[in-house]
Amino acid sequence: MANSDTSVLFVCLGNICRSPTAEAVFKEKIKNSQLRIDIDSAGTMGYHIGVTPDERAKAVAQERGYNFKGIKSRKVVLEDFEKFEYILAMDKENLRHLLEMCPAEYQHKVVLFMQYADSDVEEVPDPYYGGKRGFEYVLDLIELASDGLLISIASRFAVR
Ligand code: 4NP
Numbered sequence: 001m002a003n004s005d006t007s008v009l010f011v012c013l014g015n016i017c018r019s020p021t022a023e024a025v026f027k028e029k030i031k032n033s034q035l036r037i038d039i040d041s042a043g044t045m046g047y048h049i050g051v052t053p054d055e056r057a058k059a060v061a062q063e064r065g066y067n068f069k070g071i072k073s074r075k076v077v078l079e080d081f082e083k084f085e086y087i088l089a090m091d092k093e094n095l096r097h098l099l100e101m102c103p104a105e106y107q108h109k110v111v112l113f114m115q116y117a118d119s120d121v122e123e124v125p126d127p128y129y130g131g132k133r134g135f136e137y138v139l140d141l142i143e144l145a146s147d148g149l150l151i152s153i154a155s156r157f158a159v160r
Helices: 018-032 055-063 079-083 092-101 104-109 132-156
Strands: 006-012 037-043 086-089 110-112
Touching: 006 018, 006 079, 006 092, 006 132, 018 037, 018 055, 018 132, 055 132, 079 104, 086 092, 086 104, 086 132, 092 110, 104 110
Parallel strands: 006 037, 006 086, 086 110
Antiparallel strands: none
């Protein structure tokens, strides 16, 4: 984090649908800010390591102008808990898995991503076994939470 203001890790189960989408969306959203934010994503399960994001997730996000260049699936590693300031889980199962592996001193970093959204929805649901509408709903939620996250981070640096 030496050359950045903060760092954000988005986490889902497979790191091929929700968290890479959040990574792509948030990278786009911060472009017009003055903020330098390290942004990455990972999964709690390792089934898809090295794989590029799900074609359905890419298709709906690309329709809205997001790009997934360079994004490949990886698993959460212990060093992530030290390295990242914000560790944002897509759903409660991801949150539970993260908290199980997270050292006590870093547990405060791990929260639900939807906590930042202006919405009563608590989780970004797993779209993997559904259709296109599920992926569009996931993208809607991710855009909403990303807007809130950016506002929250920007407010910390407002005096600059
Ligand atoms: P993600 O979606 O956690 O949003 O990347 C999933 C991807 C793969 C599987 C489940 C969810 N899977 O069971 O392989």
